[in-house]
Amino acid sequence: MFENPLFLIPFMTGLIFTVVGFIMLKFPPKKINSLYGYRSANAMKSQERWDFAQNYSSKEMIKLGLLLSACCIFSFVTNFNPTTNRNIGLSLLIVMVIALLLRVERAIKNKFGTH
Secondary structure (H helix, E strand, O other): OOOHHHHHHHHHHHHHHHHHHHHHHOOOOOOOOOOOOOOOOOOOOOOHHHHHHHHHHHHHHHHHHHHHHHHHHHHHHHOOHHHHHHHHHHHHHHHHHHHHHHHHHHHHHHOOOOO
């Protein structure tokens, strides 16, 4: 059961999302940089946007990481072949990454506008 990609992919990546989210919440990058933190053109326009994006993205990462980890429950109630399990697991991961980006960018836009 624990070798099932539908269990492993969501559980492990969800765990990573959650841990990284807590680390970023506890130790956010102080200044705009190109190495660490939530980096998008929108977030890097000003220090105020940067600080907001770091805080908001880390909280969203924790939420989505927990949700992604919870998705591993599907592996206990389904009986797909390994390829289908892998594809579903990877699809869940991709959806969560896209959701994270869209939610953070929308929050930045709502708070600061388009400029």
